[in-house]
Amino acid sequence: xxxxxxxxxxxxxxxxxxxxxxxxxxxxxxxxxxxxxxxxxxxxxxxxxxxxxxxxxxxxxxxxxxxxxxxxxxxxxxxxxxxxxxxxxxxxxxxxxxxxxxxxxxxxxxxxxxxxxxxxxxxxxxxxxxxxxxxxxxxxxxxxxxxxxxxxxxxxxxxxxxxxxxxxxxxxxxxxxxxxxxxxxxxxxxxxxxxxxxxxxxxxxxxxxxxxxxxxxxxxxxxxxxxxxxxxxxxxxxxxxxxxxxxxxxxxxxxxxxxxxxxxxxxxxxxxxxxxxxxxxxxxxxxxxxxxxxxxxxxxxxxxxxxxxxxxxxxxxxxxxxxxxxxxxxxxxxxxxxxxxxxxxxxxxxxxxxxxxxxxxxxxxxxxxx
Ligand SMILES: Nc1ncnc2c1ncn2[C@@H]1O[C@H](COP(=O)(O)OP(=O)(O)O)[C@@H](O)[C@H]1O
Ligand SMILES: [Mg+2]
Numbered sequence: 001x002x003x004x005x006x007x008x009x010x011x012x013x014x015x016x017x018x019x020x021x022x023x024x025x026x027x028x029x030x031x032x033x034x035x036x037x038x039x040x041x042x043x044x045x046x047x048x049x050x051x052x053x054x055x056x057x058x059x060x061x062x063x064x065x066x067x068x069x070x071x072x073x074x075x076x077x078x079x080x081x082x083x084x085x086x087x088x089x090x091x092x093x094x095x096x097x098x099x100x101x102x103x104x105x106x107x108x109x110x111x112x113x114x115x116x117x118x119x120x121x122x123x124x125x126x127x128x129x130x131x132x133x134x135x136x137x138x139x140x141x142x143x144x145x146x147x148x149x150x151x152x153x154x155x156x157x158x159x160x161x162x163x164x165x166x167x168x169x170x171x172x173x174x175x176x177x178x179x180x181x182x183x184x185x186x187x188x189x190x191x192x193x194x195x196x197x198x199x200x201x202x203x204x205x206x207x208x209x210x211x212x213x214x215x216x217x218x219x220x221x222x223x224x225x226x227x228x229x230x231x232x233x234x235x236x237x238x239x240x241x242x243x244x245x246x247x248x249x250x251x252x253x254x255x256x257x258x259x260x261x262x263x264x265x266x267x268x269x270x271x272x273x274x275x276x277x278x279x280x281x282x283x284x285x286x287x288x289x290x291x292x293x294x295x296x297x298x299x300x301x302x303x304x305x306x307x308x309x310x311x312x313x314x315x316x317x318x319x320x321x322x323x324x325x326x327x328x329x330x331x332x333x334x335x336x337x338x339x340x341x342x343x344x345x346x347x348x349x350x351x352x353x354x355x356x357x358x359x360x361x362x363x364x365x366x367x368x369x370x
Contacts, residue, residue: 095107143303210290228260228264
């Protein structure tokens with residue numbers, strides 16, 4: 001990468017297995033994982049402003065990655081440019097797959113898969129619903145590239161409907177135009193809801209196994225999809241359309257669209273207890289860990305290939321037992337793990353060790369010669 005965050009120019013060649021990146025705070029460890037994440041999902045995991053990733057004072061930045069996948073050796077490159085420099089928003093972020101310019105970020109989905117796990121993810125359970133929606137969406141985009149397109153269409157229609165509703169403060173709105181957006185939202189929203197339902201069905205079984213293991217069988221975890229528009233026994237499309245019709249006056253009064261999958265959530269229970277509300281911090285974190293690890297397991301199952309696991313500063317947040325479970329789940333993955341020190345829990349597993357400092361990434365253990 002080049003002109004990316006704190007890096008002028010750096011190359012990094014991790015091993016196929018476990019890789020530890022260690023260094024002081026603000027050394028640039030997360031920046032490396034962010035660069036990898038960017039190549040997988042076309043966006044940062046921590047900001048929605050792409051230009052934030054460009055090195056301070058530079059006109060542009062570049063990240064390129066070569067990955068070995070089941071479909072062979074692939075190259076992904078992202079070029080970022082400052083707004084004033086770029087002719088259009090498309091020029092601000094250019095994506096190249098195998099040296100070919102991609103039209104849309106959607107083309108990137110599924111080419112190279114990652115699972116990112118950072119300390120914020122441990123707050124998944126007690127965080128606001130948008131964090132849990134993002135959890136579903138990140139995985140679904142990678143598992144089903146068509147999902148990304150659907151979500152983009154839904155969001156575009158939602159922005160249009162919201163803009164129209166806001167106009168209603170001053171001018172009467174055309175009911176036919178509103179109806180057109182309702183139809184559009186119902187159609188794309190229904191597909192999102194069906195995908196999320198299926199995803200949550202798949203992941204909840206794995207998560208509850210994982211949780212049982214993490215708690216030595218003491219706790220029974222239930223996770224389930226909580227659609228904002230319930231559609232049991234009904235066509236999802238019809239259910240959304242009905243909800244939009246019914247909330248029309250209220251939406252106009254409040255100035256936004258109050259119903260639809262953009263307000264979905266995930267339900268999380270231990271036995272009968274709602275963990276989001278009543279769980280102890282330990283229970284909430286273990287449930288979050290179970291969900292994240294299931295994400296990894298599910299991706300492995302569906303794609304038949306392990307994603308690259310990005311573990312940012314999470315080890316220090318976990319007790320020994322949970323650390324062990326995490327490291328066990330990371331088996332046969334390529335894993336990039338960051339920490340402030342050389343963690344023995346990781347080196348014991350034969351990790352390649354890299355020191356991150358002064359804008360450089362230097363291997364500090366003896367590289368294995370084969
Ligand atoms: N766009 C940018 N340009 C230059 N430096 C940046 C940019 N964004 C962040 N940084 C620098 O990167 C460092 C933080 O890197 P990070 O990877 O988050 O550190 P850590 O090793 O703690 O994970 C800080 O020194 C910050 O000033
Ligand atoms: Mg960091």
